[in-house]
Amino acid sequence: MGYTSTVSTRALERAGEHAVSYGYDRVRFTAPVFFGDTLTVRYTTERVDPGEGKVYSAVRVTNQDGAVCLAATHVLKMIEGPR
Template identity: 50%
Template sequence: MNSVYFEEYVVGRSRASTGRTITEADIVLHAGQTGDFYPHHMDAEWCKTQDFKQRIAHGTLVFAVAVGQTAGEINPEAFSYGYDRVRFVRPVFIGDTLHARCTVKEKRDDPKRPHLGVVVELVESINQRGETVLAAEHLLLVKRRSEP
């Protein structure tokens, strides 16, 4: 486990994950877990009559995969404070392979907790064609090496 303190985060630094292919099983399992059986995800015949002509993955599934792909690095000095500005930019279809890119976008003081800082990471899920399908800002509360 690497300990990375607030002062060590560098705006503009990126990391990328390996790929993960979205399967029909992913969509069916996600529908069962969430109760979202909306026909855009579950009804192949109905989808043939719609704009995309095929089933699309749940946005929340794509988000969950992206979060999982970016969670590989464990930093005991930081913890997730939440996600802002989640956008489902393009549809994801069965058979699409996604990888995540995480870029440090911003660092700022935490006005309530001077021993912590806020690091904002731009999380992007990118398909096999290089298209961004999801974008979100991940807020981390990160311990400072020393208080300001």
């Protein structure tokens, strides 16, 4: 789960945007993760609500065999950055 926060932070840095996490929704741990596994996090923006300034993203973590280990929706609230 910690890797998913890292991915969202790095994506915001690359985009030059600032946001705070409103948290994760519908978190499901669908397969075990073992020491030595290779994990891949895929973070995909699904919807932007300009009125509320929120971004909803699908988060999927897979292991080296392609099995989904975690699925969730991450909600970010966009904020103005430092000037």
